[in-house]
Amino acid sequence: MTIDVLLLGKPGCHLCDDARTIVAEVIAQAREAGEPVTLRERSILDDADLQRRFGELIPVVFVGDRQVAQWHVDPARLRSQIDQAVSDS
Secondary structure, eight states, X not given: OOEEEEEEEOTTOHHHHHHHHHHHHHHHHXXXXXXXXXXXXXXXXXXXXXXXXXTTTOSEEEETTEEEEESBOOHHHHHHHHHHHXXXX
């Protein structure tokens, strides 16, 4: 089973750019360890509901259905959440 990581953000958001870098590094480490992880990105500007729900919280990161970060991404916590999702699957 593949673990889906979703990054919600928007263009021009410097925190989103920082989060993207951290998320990409953590996913690369997880993949090197053989964990099946994919990254999806969505702009909240493309969805009125996402903009309403998360407009002041971006970047927001989900691992599967679980929200694991907002504003800032802690790499250790993200890796832990990915590992937990892998063991739960």
